[in-house]
Amino acid sequence: MSGVSSAPLALSANLPVQKPASAGKAAPPLSPQGRALLKRGVAAYEADDPATAIKAFEQMIQSDPQAPIARAYLGLLYVRQKRYADALKQFQEERKRLPNPAVAWAHIADVYYAQGDLPAAIRSLEKAAALQPDLAQVYFNLGMLYPQTLDLNRGIWALDRYLALKPDDDYAHYLRGNQLYKLAHLDEAEQAIEQAIRLAPQNGLYHYALAQVYLKRTVSPETTERALAELQRALALDAPEPAAVHYHLGLCYQRKGDWEAARRELEASVSMAPEAWGAYYALQEVLTRLGKTEEARKARARFTALRKQENLRMQRTYYQQEVERNPRNASAYYQLAAFLKRQGDLRGARAALGQANRLAAGNKEGQALRRRIATLAAALGQSSRR
Secondary structure (H helix, E strand, O other): OOOOOOOOEEOOOOOOEEOOOOOOOOOOOOOHHHHHHHHHHHHHHHOOOHHHHHHHHHHHHHHOOOOHHHHHHHHHHHHHOOOHHHHHHHHHHHHHHOOOOHHHHHHHHHHHHHOOOHHHHHHHHHHHHHHOOOOHHHHHHHHHHHHHHOOHHHHHHHHHHHHHHOOOOHHHHHHHHHHHHHOOOHHHHHHHHHHHHHHOOOOHHHHHHHHHHHHHOOOOHHHHHHHHHHHHHHHHOOOOOHHHHHHHHHHHHHHHOOHHHHHHHHHHHHHHOOOOHHHHHHHHHHHHHOOOHHHHHHHHHHHHHHHHHHHHHHHHHHHHHHHHHOOOOHHHHHHHHHHHHHOOOHHHHHHHHHHHHHHHOOOHHHHHHHHHHHHHHHHHHHHHHO
């Protein structure tokens, strides 16, 4: 940290931290007691001693109630402790005391993000960006959140704004390339990931990402060889998820017709990630080519079982994301509850249905939905008594 007058700006859940300059410089001068408490609180915050830090900042609010920096630190500490209502209160007080409350809006986004309310977190960050357009971290955070609401185009826009302010951030170039890849803008994705590699050539993740772009292109000997080279480079650089690297190496050798090399890579993949259904599908094809009929049959059976599990997981994720995108929508919670009941998760179904019932209460236009909720509640009651 550059100094005790600088409060951290961060979005929860391991997103990068930026320390903006002097969040409280326009506030009244601190009292001697306030300066001492701030120093003590910052030291405890940096030492990961939340109890001491909270006590210091709570005392500082008593001695210097107009100091926004105490509110900022205290709010961040409350977020860590999942005291979200207390954190929101402190950040709102911080907002009132700043001449430009951009950082406070970013902190408010922390609370909403930690609670899983992505739309509210995004709205808060958008307010921060409008108030202080040169606050780079806000655009980075938006670039991370927009894709979580399936708005990849806005995610790319936000990362473009961030990179205009921080052009040497290799990870941001990679993220931008990854989002462009998902939109099938392969030329732009390739350029973005190549820029990430130029800035950080020893990062295996970036080489793996570039290989995926090559594999997405029209199959040709040239694209296959380029993908193969990048995957081998990624493996040599200890890229994360080596099972995925081996899987894609297997696909490259499969394209080349080198069935033994493909088998070797795919078997390495499934040994590292035994739940990876895609590798089993490719492996059963390769084993069939090699005449290993019984081994191919076992691989195919494993693929079928895992694919069924994956389909159920994807369905569950869909319903959960609908709830996250529409946290005030009773129907979204009802659909999640109905799915969970079908899967035998009665506890989860009851929790989701309870939320659906609370949201639907008093909604005169939702009589049909309330009847469905009541019917499902009765069915859950019967299931729990069996």
